[in-house]
Amino acid sequence: MHADALAAEAEILLDHVARKTTCLDEAEMILSNSSYRDPGQFAEETRRLFREHPLCVGPSCLLREPGDYFTFDDTGVPILILRDRDRGVRAFLNICSHRGAPVAVGSGQLPGGLLSCPYHAWTYTLEGRLRGIPGREGFPNCDRAELGLTPLPAAERDGMIYVLADPGGTLDIAAVQGDLGRDMAGFGLEDHYLFDTTCIPVRQNWKSLLEGYHEFYHFAALHPNTIGAISYNNICHYQQLGPNHRLSAPKLTIAELRETPRAQWRPRDHVSFVYYAFPATVFFVVEDHFQLWRVYPVDACNSVVYQSLFLPRPPADEAEEHHYREFFEMITRVVIDEDYWLGEMLQRGIDSGIERNVIIGRNEIGVQNMHRQIGRVLGRPPRMAKVA
Incomplete structure (x- = not known):
């Protein structure tokens, strides 16, 4: 997003904050919890989504020069x-x-x-x-x-590699990417510097795990002392980008923009931008950096997450290196101690084998799109609640 688009996004969020509203889907989505553990469906997901569907594996800056390379075998293919x-x-x-x-x-x-x-x-x-x-x-x-x-x-x-x-x-890169790349172009991801990557095993179904990246409804309850302390809960703006999407969420500081001339706005200081590259890659663009999460299924009950931090340039000195090291360790602790801790408890309910429905709210619009796109590829469209 370029300057004008960033400012327009901030204006939309200022309006949501003032009216205490958020983007809503047409109706609730109803899923069976068996879809998170069924071996047959899991086998189909890994084949159709991770073997036969293109994957966004990261930004171009992972390969800066001829001879730069990286490897992975999390799709089951080296x-x-x-x-x-x-x-x-x-x-x-x-x-x-x-x-x-x-x-x-x-x-x-x-x-x-x-x-x-x-x-x-x-x-x-x-x-x-x-x-x-x-x-x-x-x-x-x-x-x-x-x-x-x-x-x-x-x-x-x-600036993205598939x-x-x-x-x-x-x-078919045009069909896979939709408007995602054009929307992200202004962030200059291809010019960033990889600070660090960590691999985190999580005992949680890959879809259940990925859902947490697509809604801000849980901030106040799950993250009261971390991201929930600096961001509005349950407020976002949603934009469909082909099979992908963008979610924008306001920080509490966004109110400062009301007293600032529009030409002086720095929206990235006050808004978090979450981009979903279907099926299982998430970019989190904030302030002076961006984070990347790549989620891969291990089996129906286990996943692995690669979490990376990218900076606009290498740290200038030891103090800056120390600052970003502490920040990277902090966000790693938060996702492990809060998000993935809860995810492993969610998995216990899934593992119980007791049949029940999972309800995805209208306000969880990013989660709905994720399941809608999965259903599109598998030929299993999710069930929607009847609109009253």
Whole structure:
């Protein structure tokens, strides 16, 4: 969002605060709690949403220079993503053509611009071509041209990287992204600096976990001494962006804008912007930084969350490094001690096997969109309450 759009968003939220209103969906959504634990549905979700649907895996700044790379296998498919010599983004199965070992581990910069399998030192170019086979006489009938890494569909657009875990699939970036990238363009995510990432295992169904990122109705009850102490509860503005969405929430300080000339407004100081990249990626843009959460299912009852902090530039000195280190540790404690603590208790009810409905309120409009989009892909539209 650029300056005019940010200011317009702040004006909408000032009006919501004055009238004590929020964006509302047409009716409540009714879900069976069995949809959070059913093994058959879970298997379909992992296949259709995490194998056959493109995933937003992060901002472009994760791959600043040719040879930068990162890996992950949380979809059940080992994936390698890198920036090639022409500064394009490529993705491959992270599987050596020889005996199947990964050709890269973790993340970083590839020395010499080559991928090297740690098992037998077969090497590959950044374009995935097989470059070298030690002991070549042992493989006289192998054609190097046919033994490159298996490419995966990948795309980079508006500062975001997408990948599809299916080698035979196609990635329609326009359909997947909708207006999400254009809406986020003014934030300059591609120019930021990754400060740190932590991986958090959570005993909670991935959908139940992800719901907490899409509504501000719980701030006062669950976070009274943290985010609930600085933000309005149950007030937001919602914008649909293709299958994705944006939620904007006012901080208590937004009232200061009423006494400030509009030309001097700094909306990011007073508004939290939450962007959902379907199916399971969340960007949280505030003040001088943004946070990224990527949620992946482990099984029907367990998930893993990657939480990252991005800054507009590296810390200038030790004091600034210490400041952001404390901040990163604080937000990690909050989500573990508050959000994920509650999530694990929610999971106990799901695990009980007792059938009951889950009600998603009209004010939980982001949660409704998440389930609506999941239902669209699976061909299982959620049930809506009858409008009185």
